[in-house]
Amino acid sequence: MKIVVAVLTLVFMTAPIALAQQEIDQMTSVWEGVFTEAQANRGQAVYDGACGLCHGRRLNGAPDDPDMRSTPPLARAKFLREWEGRSLAVLFEYTRATMPENNPGSLTDEEFVDVIAYMLSVSGMPAADEELQPDPQSLARSVIQQQP
């Protein structure tokens, strides 16, 4: 538990600084096509097993099991509002450090970015020809924005 808190603190403290150091003209909006359809499909399969129990089949934070309480939405307007202005690297590091909640870090880096591609796809963002790479440096160049 202490390790997770420390990582989270690190992510949230350092990420904005790292973002601020990026050249603005190097930034890409997540609406400009940052993943492929195949990657989003792979991410859906991972999501279904690792994330869906808590975050719901519609990624709206509503678990199908009524015994479970709501969780944060992982797609669409409310998700984008929450993550507005931060980069995919921050999302990637946060997810990798904390999820799945009962076994953080149990997915591969490739699986984590595939899930992120699925989340972006469900949020309505277009697929393109390049896959998201599990590389914080390149992910830091994609910024999360609400629908233009």
Add this chain to the structure above:
Amino acid sequence: MARKREKKQNDPKLQNKNGLSRRDFVKTGAVAGLGAAALFESGGTQAQGATTGAEGMVWDYEVDVVIAGGGCAGLTAAIRARDLGATVLVIDQNFDVGGRMLHSGARVSLGGGDPVQHRDMKGESDKEGFVTVDSFEDPEELDDNIDLLFTDITDWSVVDPKAQSPYRYNDRELVRAWAENCPATRQFLIDNYVRFTRISGTHGGGGLSRARAARCFLMLGDKTDMKAGTITAEDAGRVDLERSSAFAPVQMTNASRDVGPNAVSNGVALARPLEFSAREKGVEFMLHRSFDELVREQPFSGRILGITAHYSPRQHPETGELLQSYWRNGNIDERQQTVNIRARQAVILASGGHAGNPEVRSMFYPAFREPAFPTSGVALQGPQGQDAAALRAGLRVGANLAGMQQNLSYGTTFHISTRLGTRDAYTTMMPGHPTFGFRGSAGVNVGNAGFEDFIAVNQVGKRFFSEVRLPRRPGVNSYPGDRGAPGQGLEHTPLDWRNCRKEWVRQMYNYDHGLDAALAMNEGSKPPHYFSGPLWAIFDEDAIERTGWELRYPYVADNGYFFKADTIEELALKIAKGNEFQRMPLKYLADTVSTWNGYVEAGIDPEFEREADAPMNPIATPPFYALSIMIIWHDSYGGLRVNGRQQVVDMQGEVIPGLYAGGEAVGGFNKHGLGKGHVHGYIAGTHAAEESGS
């Protein structure tokens, strides 16, 4: 096996296994009656002239052990008693077996050093090799023992985020027996075809010191076979997201995270294997049969001799045909209006709690007598599910009660569901299960986040609380849970006053009271009941654009829980006319919407300070919509008082001979869900089978 008795006095079938004829039996009852009369004369409190309990009783069936209720406690007790040589008859008011276990999430929190804890500590797989993911919990977090479990579940120092003390009021004898039987019950379930995922934390009421909860799973395969542990995708409800099966009322979830590829989970993976095993071992079932009364030798003294039960046919909502259980081997098709069933050794009450009985609920929370709000799974369980049958019958033979305040200290006991647009809001059943028609709609699960996209109004059309705060549930005390205590797992110090020091409780208190505002009186609350009435989510077409909610069948239907209109005035009229519990017009709805739109424009909600919680959106673009909001009373904690053998105890502290109870029928044990019921059933089945009988 259960033996049907002919009603002729000289029929040799009237002989029971001890050679006691019916005439002898009645004489025995009369002797007991004399004893009771002597008791009255010596100052007993029972009224003179009370009717005798057993005289004149003609038994239709007789069997060693009769169990009222085929859910988690009842099925476990049935198999256990049968294993020990008893003949067992289970009656259930429903058409199929499994009770609420069948639509549960199958989280079974046990512990005390149980076999699954040991398996995960060693990082081993299950014997079939289905579990291929690594253990989640560190071995130290699984290193459990009975004393630690007992301490955890009676820990006076733990206070939850609602400032309630879930473990403090637990009955010590009951919990000690439970803790001692947890390891054996886990093995028992495994021996009866139940497969467990990796352990992950505890479920509510499962203690804070160690990880103890696993879910149950089956593997997707070519056929549905409980011995092999496989289920077809069709039976699991995994082919079509909008279709359930007769086998699995609630679609099973992907359990690959907790098991490995192709694993699926929910209560089906617990209830169906146990039911299969029970039937295989010769347990008999009389379904469509609702438990009414206990038969005691004298009204408040002597042994429990049996039960009476009435025919409660459940019929298909569209065709009217009698609904049939998925498996039928071992079923006794008895349609006589009332039957009397003799229990040679014991009766076990496992017929559930009182969450579906508004009159009984009122003793815990009077405002909850409002019948608009149901218990969970009303379509599957029917109108007699959770109807307090055990509590009512127990009281009539002198049983004591326990834990009557404990309903107040579990987060799902009552809560506002995030599933809108259906009365049966605590389940995900889809078309394909024969009882779906009783729901009519599956509802739209908007999650907590969805509550910012509408205004919530009461039966007269007025807002009553910040919508965003309405569905928030206070946490439960589990591990890792919601930080109710300062430490979790190895960091938790049981019985430490610092766990409940007031500075800590102030810091972690986290209950919004939206539910209480929802149950408050309003202008429509009229004497003598002062019902608070239904609740409605009101929104416009733009909300659908924002959220992507699918307002179509099977999520919503024309069943009185979803309305659409071109104007707010028309919407209010439709609700008033179309919902069975809406007793008056929503006369303020148009004004409320107009006022709300003014708040949105000003950016301030002076009534409930919504602007502090989430963005506010106008309700201005037709068409306009209304979805029902449900308060659910899910489970029950107060109930019959039992001892550590699950024997029901009377108000003098004496055991009522021949009577056992478990699961939600009993009180004194604030532990959520299945882990309690299975162990109760295991203990009750063990001792019931050992009874020498009358």
